[in-house]
Amino acid sequence: MPTTTRRLHAALAEADFPADRAELVRCAERxxxxxxxxxxLKGMPxxxxxxxxxxxxxxxxxxxxDIRDRVQRRRQHTKPGLSxxxxxxxxxxxxxxxxxxRGS
Numbered sequence: 001m002p003t004t005t006r007r008l009h010a011a012l013a014e015a016d017f018p019a020d021r022a023e024l025v026r027c028a029e030r031x032x033x034x035x036x037x038x039x040x041l042k043g044m045p046x047x048x049x050x051x052x053x054x055x056x057x058x059x060x061x062x063x064x065x066d067i068r069d070r071v072q073r074r075r076q077h078t079k080p081g082l083s084x085x086x087x088x089x090x091x092x093x094x095x096x097x098x099x100x101x102r103g104s
Contacts, residue, residue, distance in 0.1 A: 010033070012027060021045070
């Protein structure tokens with residue numbers, strides 16, 4: 001999942017610009033950045049960035065609409081859970097016709 005501007009700014013608050021990608025990743029690691037922010041920073045082109053604005057243009061951000069859409073999909077999923085599947089299992093046609101073989 002992409003990061004947010006707030007998390008990116010917190011991760012790079014102590015960064016000295018200009019900085020290359022490796023320096024920005026190390027700075028974010030020292031700041032305790034989350035995995036999504038680190039993944040976005042590591043995925044940037046290996047260039048020297050003059051400031052935070054250039055970094056922002058190089059990473060992907062989560063928008064509130066993305067979060068709302070993901071929450072909505074979770075609420076209205078169409079894949080039944082295991083317990084739902086188990087309750088809807090029809091008996092095998094041979095078992096219906098001959099009955100269960102309890103002696104084996």
